[in-house]
Amino acid sequence: MTSTLAYVLCAAAVGAVVLFSSKHRRRYPPGPRGLPLVGNLFDLPRESTWLTYEAWGRKYGSDILYLNVLGTHMIVLNSTEAAREILEKRASLYSDRSVDITQHCTGWSRNFGFIEYGDKWRAHRRMFHQQFTSSVLPRYHPTLKKEVHGLLRLLADSPDNFARHIRYMAGAATLRIVYDIEIQGEDDPRVATAEKAVHVITMIMTTGSYLGKTLRIYCYIPTWFPGAKFKRDAAVWKIWVDQMYYGFYRQLKAEIDDGQERNCVASNILARFSSEEYNEDLEGTIVNTVGTAYAGGVDTTVATLSIFVMAMLLYPEVQKKAQEELDRVLKRKRLPDFEDRNSLPYTVALVKEVLRWHPPLPTTVAHKSTADDVYKGFHIPAGSLVIGNAWAILRDEQRYSNAHIFDPSRFLTEDGQLDPNVPDPIETFGFGRRICPGRHFADDFSWLTVASVLAVFAIEPPRDAQNNVVEMREDFTSASLSVPKPYKANFRLRFTGATDLIPSPIVE
Template sequence: MPMLFSATFLAVLLLSLAFLHLVQRLRYRLPPGPKGLPLIGNIFDLPRRFEWLTYQEWSRQYDSDIVHFEILGTHVVVLNSAAAASDLFEKRSKIYSDKPETTMLHLTGWNRNWGLIKYGDYWRLHRRVFHQYFRSTNVYAYHSASKKAVRDMIFSLHRTPDKFSQHIRFMTGSNILRIVYAMDIKDEDDPSLSLVEDAVDVISKIVIPGAYLVDSFPLLRHIPAWFPGSRFKRDAAKWKIIVDEMFMRPYRELKSSFESGALKPCVLTDMLADISRDTQGHDPAVLEDVVINTSGTTYAAAAETTGITLVTLVLAMLMHPEVQKTAQKEMESVLSEGRLPDLDDRESLPYVTALVKECTRWRPPIPLIIRKSLAHDEYKGFHIPAGTIMIGNAWAVLHDPETYPDPDTFNPSRFLDDAGRLRKDVPDPWATFGFGRRICPGRHFALDVLWLAAAGMLAAFSIEKPVDELGNVVEPTGEYLPGGISSPAPFKAAFKARSALDFAE
């Protein structure tokens, strides 16, 4: 009898949920999208790889720049145009600046990433702390450190060009560690560098909506780790050790030096000094968490996404040697023999600047920007329920043929006029860094490093397709790896020193 009652109760519950789901769909006009099934929604329609391409295709299929689907009762709306992203993420930022607080973020420790913290006063405190050190008017303070890191990378590329990917990642990682934590990393095998790569690999796995059932049913977090279907819990426990160590290890080391009076000039030392002088009425423990979160997020974001973009640049040069030659010709007309370009040369090298813009547009490292709506809203006659997962499809925005004709082709000249000057009527690819109030606040620093490294590599080397042992040219596939963070699949390249640069140390 109890079993019969339980079965009846479950059946009634499921029918009630299905009825409520139907009523909601009839009551509100939701944006178009795949139809889905009662209760489970579009679980079977979800792409498993390169989601941004499917979302872009749905936009074409349903003739709408906003599309809708559901995952176990959770509404998801994808914005596939710059206009829609601007209208909602920027003009209605009070509604669309929140982030979904998923169970996997907490279980893995990635809830410390201040870019993923829910919208509110706690997030604003993080932003205020970060902006003191990385606003556009302050990043010049880091130019000398970045210039040295790029120069060291170029000499490493000359010695062991086959390890170009490692050298690039070492440059981005060691540079931000030096700037934020005063850590002097001398070895590419240093565990601090692999730690951030492992931690970022975790977030790449968990940020895609629908990737983990526990994010739709948070109560599942309470099931024991041995229970069937609880692999997420075992994975999260293993991953949390990595993520916590990434945030805490460099912080503990620097704080120990700070408290002993051995002050090391860096961003974190300045942060600790500031909060020790004035808590601005905040709980000191809360401020310490903010400092840990802010410094750790800076470390992870700057190291990984900048490195991916520079590897993309190498790939683009292999696939488009004519672009490389044009950039090198421009530099030859500006730079004296044997001199690497500096940020002071940027205005004199518009083609190199356009090339960097095209790298960030062509293959954005974070193709999908995820938010959450805080209130019910209407847009273009469609209803967007409160609590909807909002996805800004940066890929689709940056591959809109109306804005960027022939968008799949790598073509820096799209940003230049007939006189070779940067065009003001072609939008910069800011979607690479996000939208609205939560656009990446470190973008000015990232663009400086990208420009220095791109210009430096092209001034120092001809990047060419390698030749195998039989003398055959190895063509790059141009493939990218799936995940929330998109990076090129491993490939080979030959770096040949140009005669204009003296590599004598």
């Protein structure tokens, strides 16, 4: 224990010496003044990091900030200009990832979004892109419609459980599309396993959750050592993550080898390779790719839809306007379909506004620089962690006026069509070469769900025992995946015969 602690302090001291001996030669971006040895360790926000970074930007009058945590350089980008210049135009220098010991300990290093930039990452992304490019997405539309219609039936039967229903729908649809797994109801244990595994990402991505994220030496300390809680947690979490990545895939592979026909992302990838080509390395790439497809398709979709429901409670006039558009096009005679999208610009704008108003990932996963660089005269050292603050960018008043207000009309022209001059909230999905490759799938899924729910239901605030409306307020979690804290909502059928629009379950 004594030798380990001495090693930790020695490593911190060396980092501090390097930092402070070079400060007089380098002009870093502005930021909080750090302490000797530990730098900005105690300044690092432990919750709602995006708000602190945004406030620091105003305090220091800069769209680029600098912190040093135990010798690790951190750069925060608070503007579109800085993010585009650094993460997009200079993507060759800023597309790497930092190795995070918590990802390895929990099994989430398999997520190719966390893989270091290079040939291995390119192989994963290429395999993923082939299955989720825009031209391929229509093959998934029947499954999305089936599960969205199932959500409508659940909401009609038990509207009080809307949060559970949304999570079930997202999990069921994604498991079917990725692994051809047919979920048997909301209590299916496979959904619970996958949910627990995906929840681990939120835990390990939250800044300050575990000191081991910053100080890698903690990888080698025993589980009983103070500060090693992440190692104890990881032993449990890894079981869930391994089951999600390997359990689902190997079950599918065994069924295919047994001669059963399967139609899903995993089977389509497998069909591209002969048995002679199949080896351990290829299996690892496939497992990582399809597991990442599942993880990326669930939590962000659930978060987006939960934010949507909250926005409808807070802004009933927006809900009314969207429903008027839906009624004009659908005549209350059918549910929306993907072919209706161009005829429903307000609902398209509504989904854009959900992503802009409160992005599920307010600060995206940090990039890592691979060489020294200079931006606006500021030195950015090689190896810096570069964080794009999507929240600050999407709440920038110069880009979106009255940015704190939920207003889909900001994306429309005066005659109600989508305005190509208003920037899409693409920052929600990341930056540069590391932008989420599944963003078009997520957009299709979210849009169909939003349009279908609003076509059938009026989303209203709950009432207390005296039948008074319970006041709603914006209240979100402070973790890296930021979602509304638990709240209640009423889903009321909008008109007589609304349930007749919902197709009966398909028996397969």
